[in-house]
Amino acid sequence: MTATRPTRRQFVTTAAAGASASLFPRPLLAQGSQPRIVVVGGGFAGATAARFLKRADPRLDVTLVEPNPIFAACPFSNEVIAGLRDMRAQLFGYDRIAAAGVAVVHQAATAVDGRARSVTLGNGTKLGYERLILAPGSDLRFDALPGYDEGAAERMPHAWKAGDQTLLLRRQLEAMEDGGTVVMALPALPYRCPPASYERASLIAYYLKTRKPRSKLVVLDAKDTFSMQRLFENAWQELYPNLEWVPVSSGGNPTSVDAAAMTVSSDFDTYKAAVANIIPPQKAGRIAELAGTADRTGWCPVDPVTFESHLAPGIHVLGDAAIAGAVPKSAFAANAVAKICAAAVAKLVFGERPAPPKFVNTCYSLAAPDYGFSIVGVYHPVNGQWLEVEGAGGVSPADAPRMFRSQEAKFANGWFNAITSEIFG
Amino acid sequence: MARTLINVPPKAKRGQIIEIKTLISHVMETGYRRDETGAPIPRDIINLFVCSYNGTEIFRADLHQAIAANPFITFFTVATETGTLEFRWTDDNGQVEKASARITVE
Amino acid sequence: MVAAMQAYRGGQRPATVMDRIAKGFSDDEIKAIAAWFAAQR
Numbered sequence: 001m002t003a004t005r006p007t008r009r010q011f012v013t014t015a016a017a018g019a020s021a022s023l024f025p026r027p028l029l030a031q032g033s034q035p036r037i038v039v040v041g042g043g044f045a046g047a048t049a050a051r052f053l054k055r056a057d058p059r060l061d062v063t064l065v066e067p068n069p070i071f072a073a074c075p076f077s078n079e080v081i082a083g084l085r086d087m088r089a090q091l092f093g094y095d096r097i098a099a100a101g102v103a104v105v106h107q108a109a110t111a112v113d114g115r116a117r118s119v120t121l122g123n124g125t126k127l128g129y130e131r132l133i134l135a136p137g138s139d140l141r142f143d144a145l146p147g148y149d150e151g152a153a154e155r156m157p158h159a160w161k162a163g164d165q166t167l168l169l170r171r172q173l174e175a176m177e178d179g180g181t182v183v184m185a186l187p188a189l190p191y192r193c194p195p196a197s198y199e200r201a202s203l204i205a206y207y208l209k210t211r212k213p214r215s216k217l218v219v220l221d222a223k224d225t226f227s228m229q230r231l232f233e234n235a236w237q238e239l240y241p242n243l244e245w246v247p248v249s250s251g252g253n254p255t256s257v258d259a260a261a262m263t264v265s266s267d268f269d270t271y272k273a274a275v276a277n278i279i280p281p282q283k284a285g286r287i288a289e290l291a292g293t294a295d296r297t298g299w300c301p302v303d304p305v306t307f308e309s310h311l312a313p314g315i316h317v318l319g320d321a322a323i324a325g326a327v328p329k330s331a332f333a334a335n336a337v338a339k340i341c342a343a344a345v346a347k348l349v350f351g352e353r354p355a356p357p358k359f360v361n362t363c364y365s366l367a368a369p370d371y372g373f374s375i376v377g378v379y380h381p382v383n384g385q386w387l388e389v390e391g392a393g394g395v396s397p398a399d400a401p402r403m404f405r406s407q408e409a410k411f412a413n414g415w416f417n418a419i420t421s422e423i424f425g
Numbered sequence: 426m427a428r429t430l431i432n433v434p435p436k437a438k439r440g441q442i443i444e445i446k447t448l449i450s451h452v453m454e455t456g457y458r459r460d461e462t463g464a465p466i467p468r469d470i471i472n473l474f475v476c477s478y479n480g481t482e483i484f485r486a487d488l489h490q491a492i493a494a495n496p497f498i499t500f501f502t503v504a505t506e507t508g509t510l511e512f513r514w515t516d517d518n519g520q521v522e523k524a525s526a527r528i529t530v531e
Numbered sequence: 532m533v534a535a536m537q538a539y540r541g542g543q544r545p546a547t548v549m550d551r552i553a554k555g556f557s558d559d560e561i562k563a564i565a566a567w568f569a570a571q572r
């Protein structure tokens with residue numbers, strides 16, 4: 001266990017801690033003791049939350065629990081897959097977060113006891129908390145698409161968690177003979193960052209067009225419509241005759257895979273793949289389920305102001321794992337809601353009332369290296385649910401000149417640099 | 426008017442239970458929309474699906490609003506003899522879309 | 532900054548995303564954001 005933690009006083013649990021710990025509890029803390037906040041998951045949401053908690057109130061004793069010493073970011077990993085970017089540009093360490101006064105513990109959380117208010121780590125350590133923040137991201141469901149399990153993912157990568165899987169898909173594309181068919185399978189909603197699957201299709205098509213001109217890409221999709229569809233379809237029409245999108249109404253729903261035979265089946269056809277990229281259905285990270293914060297859908301319903309779980313008091317859920325009205329499963333939103341939650345928790349532990357929040361989400365997608373577009377939403381809570389502010393947001397204009405697209409591609413890079421340096425820099 | 430997909434196993438053993446899958450993509454008109462002049466646009470959905478096996482009807486479905494824009498219908502039957510499965514979809518305008526598949530039963 | 536945001540909102544200032552973003556904020560909210568930024572320096 002890495003101990004960059006300042007020493008702290010033991011918190012004495014009172015009977016009130018478990019029972020009345022709903023929205024606005026009275027202060028539970030003795031004078032001078034530091035409220036302990038444990039954050040599980042050091043991705044976009046968790047790492048932001050840890051850092052901003054400390055910034056919101058230096059009195060807070062903040063521990064960040066994350067098994068990996070290096071974080072591999074998903075945004076822009078599609079460029080790595082297409083050979084347009086070095087994987088090293090995706091990797092971030094936790095030194096600066098530790099330097100900001102957060103205790104960073106490189107362990108996985110394995111259990112949560114909501115009554116005793118403690119988290120158990122892989123090495124058996126127990127951490128007590130006044131407030132727990134879970135930000136474990138999405139887990140892939142290896143029981144949802146027949147034939148697609150963890151073993152199959154070694155031959156047919158998902159690359160939906162950045163890291164080795166990203167590089168595996170990259171190497172397979174590079175090694176593929178010109179003329180081979182790449183097959184992608186996309187799930188139904190909700191899942192982590194749907195636009196990224198169409199960005200990936202575009203960038204794989206870009207790679208094939210420039211390096212494997214006799215190859216083609218078939219995209220089997222469990223959906224008929226998706227975000228920024230017109231923009232993507234226009235780009236495909238203009239740039240990628242080698243990309244065939246088969247939506248559900250054309251029989252594209254992926255129903256099973258056979259990793260040994262390298263085939264992907266829909267209800268009506270079986271496709272032989274030289275390279276297969278299978279994005280399976282998803283759910284909240286396992287620890288969220290273990291903590292009792294996930295509902296039957298596999299995701300975690302939360303309060304819009306505090307991101308406190310509707311199912312488990314004292315536990316907040318952020319990022320992909322949460323289901324919060326219209327809030328998208330993006331790194332941008334994960335970062336934004338983490339700031340909202342950090343501000344709320346910093347108030348709640350002292351019995352104060354959090355301010356009503358509002359935030360912006362902007363997701364950039366690249367159809368080619370110099371061809372970007374975006375979708376914007378401004379979000380506010382209305383009657384306990386996150387809604388988009390009407391009249392704001394929307395997608396990039398469909399008829400914009402290429403100059404506009406290349407500007408947005410540049411701004412996309414700027415966004416990634418800004419968000420990652422805010423969190424990890 | 427539409428595009429259809431069917432999936433019937435090309436071969437089966439006599440008495441075997443086989444799964445049949447069908448999909449029609451059809452430009453749906455819900456009947457709830459209005460045109461620029463405010464006049465309601467007439468409903469146009471697939472309202473009937475029928476499958477027959479060597480001329481005998483083996484499956485029929487009456488379809489209504491709020492089922493699917495592009496109905497995906499899957500059902501099971503018993504492979505009795507070599508022959509043809511015929512599929513017919515009918516929409517509100519009375520247009521009929523047809524498809525068929527051969528099955529060899531051993 | 533208040534002027535810039537209002538111009539984005541009204542479509543008078545060239546933008547890729549800021550027009551879509553600014554439309555989500557009222558004058559009071561824009562003033563509050565500007566005041567917050569001013570206080571950071």
Ligand SMILES: Cc1cc2nc3c(=O)[nH]c(=O)nc-3n(C[C@H](O)[C@H](O)[C@H](O)COP(=O)(O)OP(=O)(O)OC[C@H]3O[C@@H](n4cnc5c(N)ncnc54)[C@H](O)[C@@H]3O)c2cc1C
Nearest residue numbers: 041043044045074075109137193196319320329330331332
């Ligand atoms: C290919 C791709 C491209 C994308 N592009 C974009 C984009 O351009 N813009 C955008 O905004 N979003 C994008 N996204 C979405 C974005 O990556 C996610 O929405 C974002 O990472 C969610 O943040 P998170 O903190 O919830 O989860 P993550 O960032 O996945 O972080 C979760 C962390 O929790 C840790 N963890 C899990 N379980 C435990 C446990 N039990 N104990 C301790 N730690 C645990 C994990 O190790 C991980 O570090 C993309 C996603 C993909 C797959």
Ligand code: HEM
Nearest residue numbers: 360361362411415532535536545546547548549550552564
């Ligand atoms: C409420 C939050 C925000 C405020 C107050 C704000 C403010 C501003 C201001 C004042 C400018 C003009 C800068 C100048 O001309 O010198 C600007 C430009 C810009 N901002 Fe924001 N901004 C916000 C959110 C965002 C977000 C979320 C993004 C997306 C990642 C973004 C991306 C841009 C871009 C790309 C420009 C250049 C103009 C354009 O192409 O639209 N901003 N912003």
